[in-house]
Amino acid sequence: MTTTALAPELAPDVDREARPRHPALGRFLHHRLGVAAAAVLVLIVAFCFLGPLMHPTASAANLLAANQPPSGAHPLGTTPNGRDVLGRLMVGGQSTLELGLSVGVLATGFGLLYGTVAGLAGGVLDAVLMRIVDALLSIPFLFFVILLASIVRPTLPLIIAVISGVSWLSTARLVRAETLRLRTLDYVEASRGFGARSWWILLRHLVPNVLGVLVVNGTLKVADAILTFASLGYLGLGVPPPATNWGAMLSAGVNNFFDGYWWQLWPAAVLIVVTVLAVNVLGDALRDVVERRLG
Amino acid sequence: MLAVSIVVFGLLHALPGGLVRAQLGTHVSQVAVRALEVEEGLTKPLPVQYLLWLRGVLEGQLGQSFKLGEPVSTLIGLYVPRTILLVGVSLLFAVAIAIPLGLWQGYRRNHVDDHALSALMLTLYSMPTFLLGVLLIIVLNSWLGLLPSLASDFGASLGTDVRDLALPVLTLTFANVSYFSRYMRSSVIDNLLEDYVRTARAKGASERRVLLRHVLRNSLTATVTMIGLTLPYTVSGSLIVEALFNFPGAGLLFWNAAQTRDFMVLLGIVLVISIATILGNLLADLAYGLLDPRVRVR
Numbered sequence: 001m002t003t004t005a006l007a008p009e010l011a012p013d014v015d016r017e018a019r020p021r022h023p024a025l026g027r028f029l030h031h032r033l034g035v036a037a038a039a040v041l042v043l044i045v046a047f048c049f050l051g052p053l054m055h056p057t058a059s060a061a062n063l064l065a066a067n068q069p070p071s072g073a074h075p076l077g078t079t080p081n082g083r084d085v086l087g088r089l090m091v092g093g094q095s096t097l098e099l100g101l102s103v104g105v106l107a108t109g110f111g112l113l114y115g116t117v118a119g120l121a122g123g124v125l126d127a128v129l130m131r132i133v134d135a136l137l138s139i140p141f142l143f144f145v146i147l148l149a150s151i152v153r154p155t156l157p158l159i160i161a162v163i164s165g166v167s168w169l170s171t172a173r174l175v176r177a178e179t180l181r182l183r184t185l186d187y188v189e190a191s192r193g194f195g196a197r198s199w200w201i202l203l204r205h206l207v208p209n210v211l212g213v214l215v216v217n218g219t220l221k222v223a224d225a226i227l228t229f230a231s232l233g234y235l236g237l238g239v240p241p242p243a244t245n246w247g248a249m250l251s252a253g254v255n256n257f258f259d260g261y262w263w264q265l266w267p268a269a270v271l272i273v274v275t276v277l278a279v280n281v282l283g284d285a286l287r288d289v290v291e292r293r294l295g
Numbered sequence: 296m297l298a299v300s301i302v303v304f305g306l307l308h309a310l311p312g313g314l315v316r317a318q319l320g321t322h323v324s325q326v327a328v329r330a331l332e333v334e335e336g337l338t339k340p341l342p343v344q345y346l347l348w349l350r351g352v353l354e355g356q357l358g359q360s361f362k363l364g365e366p367v368s369t370l371i372g373l374y375v376p377r378t379i380l381l382v383g384v385s386l387l388f389a390v391a392i393a394i395p396l397g398l399w400q401g402y403r404r405n406h407v408d409d410h411a412l413s414a415l416m417l418t419l420y421s422m423p424t425f426l427l428g429v430l431l432i433i434v435l436n437s438w439l440g441l442l443p444s445l446a447s448d449f450g451a452s453l454g455t456d457v458r459d460l461a462l463p464v465l466t467l468t469f470a471n472v473s474y475f476s477r478y479m480r481s482s483v484i485d486n487l488l489e490d491y492v493r494t495a496r497a498k499g500a501s502e503r504r505v506l507l508r509h510v511l512r513n514s515l516t517a518t519v520t521m522i523g524l525t526l527p528y529t530v531s532g533s534l535i536v537e538a539l540f541n542f543p544g545a546g547l548l549f550w551n552a553a554q555t556r557d558f559m560v561l562l563g564i565v566l567v568i569s570i571a572t573i574l575g576n577l578l579a580d581l582a583y584g585l586l587d588p589r590v591r592v593r
Binding site: 133137139140141142143144146147149151223227230231234235236246249251254257265271272273276277280281 | 403416417419421422423424425426429433500527528530531532534535538539546549550554556561564568569572574576
């Protein structure tokens with residue numbers, strides 16, 4: 001799974017409720033900024049996953065070629081270990097994008113489950129579930145993540161789990177609020193009046209209706225996750241070498257920049273900012289599409 | 296808060312190899328490990344250890360730092376106020392910049408200046424905090440030579456402190472402005488569509504009066520709530536900033552403690568920072584009451 005899939009795959013989700021034709025998809029295609037952001041993301045994904053085919057690089061360190069400025073063989077120079085910066089950016093991008101998308105999906109899925117259960121259950125269970133969320137939300141999350149990461153040796157799946165473990169909280173809150181709003185609507189009442197069970201109402205009425213909001217929320221989670229991953233990389237809590245990611249490259253670049261090795265900083269910086277920016281713009285565009293349908 | 300402390304306590308005791316191993320390293324005998332475990336009460340059942348620690352907390356005792364050899368409460372008394380200062384000052388600046396900015400952007404919605412500012416803010420928002428800090432170092436320190444890039448001497452004297460604080464505060468301020476102003480802008484846009492704005496204009500109020508007396512106040516309520524809710528994120532951001540500038544605050548202390556697995560320090564800081572964050576939230580709620588008379592009546 002890659003981020004390319006984001007735009008084409010999620011957009012149909014948005015309009016599933018807006019049958020018979022696809023007005024939401026049409027509106028999205030008219031959102032020029034949103035389409036541009038999606039296109040940029042497609043390019044970035046292609047760069048990371050198809051790029052290595054066109055620009056194959058060895059992953060082994062080569063200390064004889066350390067810290068070389070950009071040249072024909074190494075268009076973006078080399079790292080302190082003599083690895084090709086361009087090649088490393090592609091490989092690092094793969095794990096960065098995988099992490100962002102996984103966190104977006106996991107956090108959204110769990111938040112959806114938790115929030116709808118709390119919202120539908122009501123009463124004591126709801127109160128207990130939401131107090132837990134409040135308590136966890138009041139801890140500055142980075143402290144929590146650092147604590148976890150310092151206890152267990154970080155691997156990519158673990159970091160995905162940890163960031164998702166923090167990220168689902170606000171989704172759960174959002175979903176619960178939406179559920180509370182939706183469950184008082186007439187058609188849900190009517191369904192209940194016909195004797196529908198809770199799980200039926202959940203799957204048939206609530207989940208499809210919160211999907212739009214969730215897609216927007218999930219997109220922004222992807223952006224946040226990439227930034228958090230970068231920050232963790234900076235604090236030395238990323239994935240250990242030879243695996244790499246943009247955050248780790250960026251922090252190495254920061255440390256070496258003041259020795260004059262500018263090519264180790266700027267490419268990683270530009271890629272990370274452009275990617276997160278594109279994801280954020282895409283999220284805003286999707287919100288415009290979804291909210292117009294609601295309003 | 297209680298839940299938080301239980302979670303943290305449990306996590307730390309899940310350390311592979313145990314706490315004492317983390318302190319002494321791997322090159323010690325079983326006997327020495329055992330002795331220290333007994334000495335520090337680590338052989339007692341976990342719930343008992345937890346209750347002992349909790350009793351200590353209530354008496355103001357947070358335990359001893361393994362690595363630094365000082366009581367945790369002393370360390371916290373020294374480091375936490377600096378973090379509160381850093382976060383507090385940059386929050387003030389961020390609010391002072393973001394609110395007029397958001398108001399202006401909301402008012403000038405979809406004009407060129409609004410688009411330019413939105414793009415700038417979104418770019419800042421899409422930047423890891425440490426990269427923002429490094430960009431500021433490059434411009435203000437390397438190019439212009441204006442400000443020191445390290446704040447490790449913070450606490451020496453008032454004159455140098457202000458200069459040392461400048462870059463950390465600026466970094467955290469910019470990170471927050473980008474978030475707050477986006478929120479303020481959309482809040483202003485929502486409010487400008489409200490009926491009371493039309494009423495005010497119909498009564499002949501000047502644009503200036505409509506904006507400053509009506510829209511500003513109504514938009515502030517939502518923004519203040521949001522600022523309260525994002526406080527934990529700001530505190531997290533300050534950890535990054537402290538690590539970047541070597542600013543001796545609670546975040547840096549925590550980071551170092553995490554690397555040396557200094558268990559009591561970690562526990563103490565999480566507790567104190569969580570309490571401080573909750574108090575900050577309370578402050579935001581109080582401010583909310585000041586701004587919106589409807590929630591004051593109880």
